[in-house]
Amino acid sequence: MKKQRPVNLELTTISFPPAAISSILHRVSGVIMLVLVGLLVWLLAKSLTSPEGFSEAQAIFAHPLVRFLVWGFLAALGYHVLSGIRHIFMDLGFGEEKESGKITAVLAIAGGVVLAILAGVWLW
Numbered sequence: 001m002k003k004q005r006p007v008n009l010e011l012t013t014i015s016f017p018p019a020a021i022s023s024i025l026h027r028v029s030g031v032i033m034l035v036l037v038g039l040l041v042w043l044l045a046k047s048l049t050s051p052e053g054f055s056e057a058q059a060i061f062a063h064p065l066v067r068f069l070v071w072g073f074l075a076a077l078g079y080h081v082l083s084g085i086r087h088i089f090m091d092l093g094f095g096e097e098k099e100s101g102k103i104t105a106v107l108a109i110a111g112g113v114v115l116a117i118l119a120g121v122w123l124w
Helices: 018-049 051-061 064-091 096-122
Strands: none
Touching: 018 051, 018 064, 018 096, 051 064, 064 096
C-alpha cells in the first residue's frame, strides 16, 4: 500500500516562525562562542605573560580578521544572553503563548542586532 503523505523537501519554500528562527540562532550563537572562546583565552594568556606578550597580543588584536572574530564573539554573546533571558522567562511561565512567544522572539533578534552594532562601534 502506497502512502499519500505530502512531502516537501525543498527547504527554500518553508517559512519558519520567529520563535523557530530565534531558537536556531540561539544554538548557532552558542556554537560560535564555543569555537571562539579558545582564541580569546589564548589572547588573554599571551597578554598576561609579560609586557612583551601584551604588546604581541595588541599587535594580534590589531589584525582585521581577529577584530572581526572578536566582534563575532561579542555579537553571539549579546544575542545568546538576550535569548537565554527569554527562555528563562518562558521557563517561569511568562510568554508561553503563541503570540507572546512571537513578540519576544522578534525582540530578542532585534536586540541582538542592536548589540552587534554597538559591539562593532566599540571595537572599531
